[in-house]
Amino acid sequence: MRKTRILGCYTYHIASRLIECRNLMEDEAIKELLEYCIEMAQNKYDFRLINYQIMDNHVHLLIQTVEGGATISRIMQHIKSNFARKLNKLLKRTGPVWNERFKDKIVELSDNPRQYFFNLIWYFANNPVKAGKVKSPFINYYGGSQAYFDKSFKPNLKLTLHAFFLELGEKFDDCASILLSHVFGSSFAIT
Numbered sequence: 001m002r003k004t005r006i007l008g009c010y011t012y013h014i015a016s017r018l019i020e021c022r023n024l025m026e027d028e029a030i031k032e033l034l035e036y037c038i039e040m041a042q043n044k045y046d047f048r049l050i051n052y053q054i055m056d057n058h059v060h061l062l063i064q065t066v067e068g069g070a071t072i073s074r075i076m077q078h079i080k081s082n083f084a085r086k087l088n089k090l091l092k093r094t095g096p097v098w099n100e101r102f103k104d105k106i107v108e109l110s111d112n113p114r115q116y117f118f119n120l121i122w123y124f125a126n127n128p129v130k131a132g133k134v135k136s137p138f139i140n141y142y143g144g145s146q147a148y149f150d151k152s153f154k155p156n157l158k159l160t161l162h163a164f165f166l167e168l169g170e171k172f173d174d175c176a177s178i179l180l181s182h183v184f185g186s187s188f189a190i191t
Contacts (some may be wrong), residue, residue, distance in 0.1 A: 010105040011050060012072050014061040016080065017099040023056040023098065030087065031142045034059060035156050036082040044078060045070035048160040053143035055123040055131060060124055062107075062117075064162070068178055074165065076102050117164045119181040121148050149176050 003041045023033050031054045038061075042049060046069035050062035065072055073084040084097035109114040125137035125145035132140045140146040146153040148165055169180040 009065060009067050010109070011062060011064045012104045013107060014063060014072070014076060014102050014104050015058060016076075016102040017058040019096050019099050021057045021099065024087065024091075025054060026056045033090070034083050035142070037079050037086065038157055040082055041078045042158060045075050047075055049144070049157055050160060050162045051121060051124055051144045051148070052147065052157065053127050055127060060127065062120060062124075062162070064160070070106060102125055114164050115182060117162060118179055120131055121145050121165075121179065122183045125149075133177070148179060
């Protein structure tokens with residue numbers, strides 16, 4: 001049974017796996033196809049993409065809905081159905097692409113919303129390191145976390161830095177440093 005979706009301005013941590021957790025997005029062109037489908041949704045619906053991380057067999061998204069904008073269900077349906085249709089056509093296959101609808105958690109309704117948000121930024125950045133795709137979480141790999149560490153970074157998709165991040169300081173470098181101190185519990189230098 002689907003849970004009731006909450007309307008309003010909330011930040012959703014979305015996770016969605018590919019069918020049978022297969023590595024259908026192993027090819028970089030397929031990851032770019034998913035980015036394109038996310039961009040299509042950005043052009044159609046009013047929402048903020050806060051962060052994202054595309055892996056070989058799953059995707060993580062941080063999406064903030066806006067008052068009067070599309071629901072998270074509508075946004076995700078658009079992204080996932082367009083991607084499935086385009087991927088099946090590209091790979092000359094039929095059948096489901098996604099393992100389940102999608103899983104979500106509202107950041108603002110967690111026990112400690114700011115800490116949960118900070119941990120998610122780091123989790124997204126560290127996901128490709130754990131998978132052996134890059135050596136450092138400060139190297140971009142089909143995601144947006146680097147936008148929270150490097151003000152000169154230009155992500156492939158339009159990102160909106162979250163208010164939790166922007167409230168950390170007056171300057172970007174201060175915000176990035178304080179974010180990492182929240183994650184690691186002490187001062188941390190980006191190397």
